[in-house]
Amino acid sequence: MSVLPAAFLPTLVRRERASLAATLLAPPIALTVATILNLGLYVLMGRDPVAVVHAMLLEPFLSWASFSEVLLKAAPLLLIAQGLAIGFRAKVFNIGAEGQFILGAIFASAIPVWFPQATGQWIWPLMLLLGALGGALWASLTAFWRVRLNANEILVSLMLSLVAAQFLNYLLLGPWKDPNGFNFPQSVMFQYDAMVPILISGTRVNVSLLLTLVLSAAAWVFMQKSFTGYKLQVGGLAPRAAGYAGFNEGWAIWLSLLIGGFAAGLAGAAEVAGPLGQLQRSISTGYGYAAIIVAYLGGLHPIGIVFSALLMAVLYIGGDNAMVSANLPIAAVRVFQGSLLLAYLIAVAFVRYRLEWPRAAGRSQS
């Protein structure tokens, strides 16, 4: 069909079968295009593009210290994105991972805030569990609204994220504020046992990275090998067929949202019990939204997401570097993220479609 009205433009024609080459090439091509576009923007802003590329895309790999920070950043993104991708495949658009992440961080912080003297090796695992439950609980509100009240999950989950951010502010300015914290909006520093053990000594990389990789493998088994995962995917691809086969839609929505909330909550808990060591306002630097991009860029596939999470972490760390060394505002990272997703969505169109030029074959039916 003619997508664009002008007659000289090429048309998209549906392929007989999905192109594997396009599937694999879409992310690197999108990255290249987004990089070029953003470099153009930096040049317009009067920045030295070579310095920015060096700081953003190379420096994160040049020292073990900075690469370990990439791993540290990748863990929450990977975890959240794995959870979201399961929902996205079932066409359940949970975009409120940010709020579920915040609730996870709050639930986990309850233990060290209320029991600052407690000791024992059980504390941090319990915190992670509580965080995951907190995230799932927050997501369950969206599930209830969607299943029982028929409300759009995109809007409800997003609104709940905005509410969660306000709730966090309330706790940090009120009941959970550190009395000796010079009035900063942050909780007390957590005790030693409330911290996830370090995995690689000399870095801040902790055991939660390992947990994240294990859960990624679990996501792969769940989505690619289990019948439950299969039912979710059918529900997303062909809702009617799923209905005829007796797959319950409401159940799929509940499951998708609970998994997404669980993963995001766990990530939030690991963040406060890991690199931060306290509950603070800046726990939410947009992981929940960035993870949406990570999920899509990874092709909603558990293995692809591992790579896209690493890439996004590089962008975060590289963006920090570029802010210092090339005087690039940190907002540039968000611009890059947005353009990267747009470039990917265009590139991925070629998995299902090919271009046909008007003169080559005339008009063909799809």
Place this chain on the structure above:
Amino acid sequence: MNAIEFILAGMLAAATPFLLAALGELVAERAGVLNLGVEGLMAFGAVLAFIIVYHGGGHLLGFVAAGLGSAVLSLVFAVVALGFRANQVATGLAIGILGQGLSALFGKTYESLTVKGLPKLAFPWLSEIPILGSLFIQDIVVWLSLAATLALWAMFAYTKAGLVVRAVGENPKAAHAIGYSVTSVRVSAIAFGGAMAGFAGAYAAVVYTPLWADGMIAGRGWIAIALVVFGTWLTGRIFLGACLFGAVSLMGLAAQATGLDVPSQLLSSLPYLVTIIVLGIISADRRLLKLNGVASLGEPFER
């Protein structure tokens, strides 16, 4: 001035960003396009308007730039979602992130700076009614927004253009078969939605709270999308919904002024909570949504 008068006086101005953005989204959705990038489009329009007004370009030029800028950004959405048939949810989110990022990038050096707002114009006679009179003392943009609401209502109710937009949204194949270009109608609807979101952002940044702060749109674009559902895709109901949200966002200020002992964060999240609750109530009536909803919403058109 008591709390009720305070809310009445400010309600329409507070409602205007919601109203403008929601009317734009209404047209896009009526044509069958779900553009979730409204928040980013508003933020982008807001920063353009603020920069121009700050440098003395005046409000008119500021609004024009905001409308044009956001319309261009929404055309990027059109290219990706219509041209390449990408998932509209993902494309909208990407545009939202991009718009918010560009807004933060351009606005960086303007943080906490202020500009002058617009003067209020009183409607003759009506503004002299006790208590209710304050409703009729508003700036020019509010008056124009009310006119735009009426115009859109009339367009959908009485004109062929309105009918074509609805036909494209309800049954794109049929609209195509009788000779309308689904793509052109949808692209125009998206651009209109983008421009309205730009105006909405401009109003927020250079009239309503003429002070630049990153993230100043604060979820209003998302509430505008929810308003289209609240209003069950009807212009008049969307107007009422926008007024409700204008009033709700003032309630926080009014409550603080009366010294009510409620955490300010609860008051700030009031619009979001109301959105969630109202969304639940309206959506629970499945028949209503089905009757008024747009059949092809969010689906790419393939002949």
